[in-house]
Amino acid sequence: MFDAVLIEKGDQGSRASLTTLEEDRLPPGDVTLRVAWSTLNYKDALAITGKGPVVRSFPMVPGIDLAGIVEQSDNPGYKPGDKVVLNGWGVGETHWGGLAGKARLKGDWLVPLQSPFTLRQAMAIGTAGYTAMLCVMALERHGVTPDAGEVLVTGAAGGVGSVAVALLAKLGYRVVAMTGRREEADYLTTLGAGEVIDRGDYTQPGKPLARERWAGAVDVVGGQVLANICAAMRYRGTVAACGLAGGMALPATVAPFILRGVTLAGIDSVMCPRAERLEAWRRLASDLDPGKLDALTREVPLADVIPTTDLLMAGQVRGRIIVPVN
Numbered sequence: 001m002f003d004a005v006l007i008e009k010g011d012q013g014s015r016a017s018l019t020t021l022e023e024d025r026l027p028p029g030d031v032t033l034r035v036a037w038s039t040l041n042y043k044d045a046l047a048i049t050g051k052g053p054v055v056r057s058f059p060m061v062p063g064i065d066l067a068g069i070v071e072q073s074d075n076p077g078y079k080p081g082d083k084v085v086l087n088g089w090g091v092g093e094t095h096w097g098g099l100a101g102k103a104r105l106k107g108d109w110l111v112p113l114q115s116p117f118t119l120r121q122a123m124a125i126g127t128a129g130y131t132a133m134l135c136v137m138a139l140e141r142h143g144v145t146p147d148a149g150e151v152l153v154t155g156a157a158g159g160v161g162s163v164a165v166a167l168l169a170k171l172g173y174r175v176v177a178m179t180g181r182r183e184e185a186d187y188l189t190t191l192g193a194g195e196v197i198d199r200g201d202y203t204q205p206g207k208p209l210a211r212e213r214w215a216g217a218v219d220v221v222g223g224q225v226l227a228n229i230c231a232a233m234r235y236r237g238t239v240a241a242c243g244l245a246g247g248m249a250l251p252a253t254v255a256p257f258i259l260r261g262v263t264l265a266g267i268d269s270v271m272c273p274r275a276e277r278l279e280a281w282r283r284l285a286s287d288l289d290p291g292k293l294d295a296l297t298r299e300v301p302l303a304d305v306i307p308t309t310d311l312l313m314a315g316q317v318r319g320r321i322i323v324p325v326n
């Protein structure tokens, strides 16, 4: 028996509850593991509140991240006792996820715990931090170097944003953090932001081309904010776009792309190939100051996960939430 958050479908839509499950209810898979830590991401909040079409089959254990210890394995890559991490691959959407005491899944989705991280630290990073690293790697691939100019991070006080600020600052970029919460300015400065700006102006419709400011950008907001960022990119700058916290639409023109050679680089962590995942985790080990992780992490017990999702949906959570499961 193990504790789990379970989302079930009823006449009135989906409903999440904390429950106890037996191991024989676990879905098929070649590796069974004890989940030590999971996390709470924006996507998990969408799944648990039912506010976004994240869950594709019911009943579903949410949780797009987990870190744990292998108990049983028919996969040649893993044996009992191995410490492993999982991010994405549809876990928490189409396959039972990490917000439960046990998980059974495809071993090919797992990555070994990256030294020197603990299981707890790996979840403090989680999908948000690994996605932030993928964004930074995309900027690098497109030639955005620290001497190219200022790099903007939106949704900076959230999970992806916080880790992106810390990573870019450690790599020597001048980071400008954009937030809707001015009260988080000290927090963002501690993470390494050189300047903190309000989201306000960027939420209003702007011109097709604005004053060139950003050499690079990591955007989690989408919508009008992303359109205005594209318009304010410097010649041949790159925006790594990974989120939709401010909306799915993109009310932009092609002007920045065809007149300034701007690149809009899409980032997907869920189906990202294994080699790039491993590279992202290696880079996190070398480029993320573990001391900064403590400042951006908060623990929420499994029993409090469901009420905490409302705070996440309201944009009131700072940094990362980790969930001690076992």
Ligand code: NDP
Binding pocket: 041, 042, 043, 127, 128, 131, 154, 155, 156, 157, 158, 159, 160, 161, 178, 179, 180, 181, 199, 220, 221, 241, 242, 243, 244, 245, 246, 247, 267, 268, 269, 270, 312, 314, 315, 316, 317, 319
């Ligand atoms: P968080 O909830 O931790 O952070 C989101 C941040 O976005 C908030 O802290 C806030 O920033 C800002 N925000 C919230 N609501 C709005 C709004 N209505 N308008 C503008 N900004 C808003 O989420 P995560 O960091 O976990 O995820 C951020 C986004 O990235 C989500 O859309 C998520 O789905 C996406 N994502 C995508 C991945 C991918 O593979 N492509 C992987 C991981 C996340 P502030 O507090 O600074 O105001």
